[in-house]
Amino acid sequence: MEAGIVGLPNVGKSTLFNALTSTQGAQAANYPFCTIEPNEGIVSVPDDRLGRITKFIPPQKVIPAILKLVDIAGIVKGASEGQGLGNKFLSHIRQVDAILQVVRCFNDPDVIHVTGNVDPLSDIETIEMELMLADIQALEIALPKAQKAGRTGDKEAKLRVAAIEACLAHLTKELPLRSLKLAAPEAEAIQSFGLMTAKPILFVANVDESDLLGQGPMVQRVREFATKISAGIVPVCAKLESEIAELEEPDRSEMLAGVGLKEPALAALAREAYRTLGLQSYFTAGEKEVRAWTIPVGATAPQAAGVIHSDFEKGFIRVEVYSLEDLEKYGSEKELRAAGRLRVEGKNYIMQDGDICHFLFN
Incomplete structure (x- = not known):
């Protein structure tokens, strides 16, 4: 199971991913991160329950649950038609299990927004629309083939036709597929399509250092929207997190305390991404190791x-x-x-x- 980090240009997506990457240094003992490819990595999921278990069952080592993240090529308006790195973006996002959308919620005259105006809800709408258009294209290509197979009496093909038609009807109303409830057989019939708007989504509100808790008006707008579609949201100052990740202990703890944080916001992001993927942990505990194992809910x-x-x-x-x-x-x-x-x-x-x-x- 893996989550893809997406966003418009200049929203802080790469800064966030690089902050996660740099935790492989001083923080490796607790929150290891190793690069698989230039745009992929595995990060551990911080869980205080591991420490609580070791107080009673001291092990030789502690192994946390892990999460695979993919830094997906940036999207621009028109990506569904191949603009920018659209085709590469879409091919990568089809392969992930959940979407982490980084949304810019800060003003900075030195960092120009791609549209010239910082509007997080407009950013969300732009990406959502591109994904819906791409899903429509994929379904329209698949429909004739499924109809032809269905006419031969192929039961699975008939299910696929019904599912495709239901999805297209939903998408033409400009509604993402995650809000469409298909029967299990129909959902399975189109599972291989990798439909992007059917994937669960988590919003990462990239804030500035004056709003670390995400209480400003831009974040509140994203929070209200996320609540409306039953999605999660995590406020993160990517710039600050990248600075914290480069520090050794005890400098890291001192900096966190100085800005009023108990832990890096990236820890909360990892846990929420884990939840968005529909995952949970169980533990095994013994003298050799205390370990968190990842399973679907x-x-x-x-x-x-x-x-x-x-x-x-x-x-x-x-x-x-x-x-x-x-x-x-x-x-x-x-x-x-x-x-x-x-x-x-x-x-x-x-x-x-x-x-x-x-x-x-x-």
Whole structure:
């Protein structure tokens, strides 16, 4: 699962991505980042529950959950028609699972906005419209082929035709596909299309140092819009974050305290991106390591075991589960077991965020 960082030119997208990249230095012990390609990277998801677990189960190492981010080529108006790096942008964004849209929410005469006027909602509308136009093009190309196959009696092709027609009708009303609810079979029939407006979205409001908490009018407008479409929003000062990321401890902590932040805003961004992707974590804990494992919300216990190793899913017998709150209350797994707070769950158990697990498999 991966998220793509998108935005118009001069909104701070590259500064934000570079800030994430530079955390591989002094901060590597806690929030590692390694570059895969020039425009891709893996960043850890800060989670204070890991530290809380290690107070009771000291490990040799701690391994956080990770998130893959892709810095996607900038978009300009007309990208759906190939303007700028439009074709490259679109090919990359089709491959990601969620969109992190960086929206400029600051004024700076030295940084010219591509339209000449800083208007975050206009920026959002520009990108959304380009993605809708590109989705319409992809669906219109796919429809004749699906109709031809459907006339031969191909049931899947008939489902695809119905899904394509429903999507086109929705898009022509200038509505993104994430607001369209398709039946599961129809959604699966067009899943391979990589339709961009069907992907969940998180808005990253790039603010200046006078509005680190995102309380200014421009951010409020984005927040209201995000609430209306059930999307998340994280205020981040990309310029400040890039400066913080370059510092060693304790200079980093001192700078954070100086600006009134408990942690880098990038930590909150990583967690919110994780949530936007529909992901959650469960933990395994022992002397060797305390580790966060990534699973989709709604995963069953065997599916969660399969994240560790495919053989664990195939040979799944049961899972022993307890909560962090109970660990903190009773102090050890031995006391948890004695108090009857270590549950045994079977194949149909739906994993909960924060479960601490021991899997038993054949």
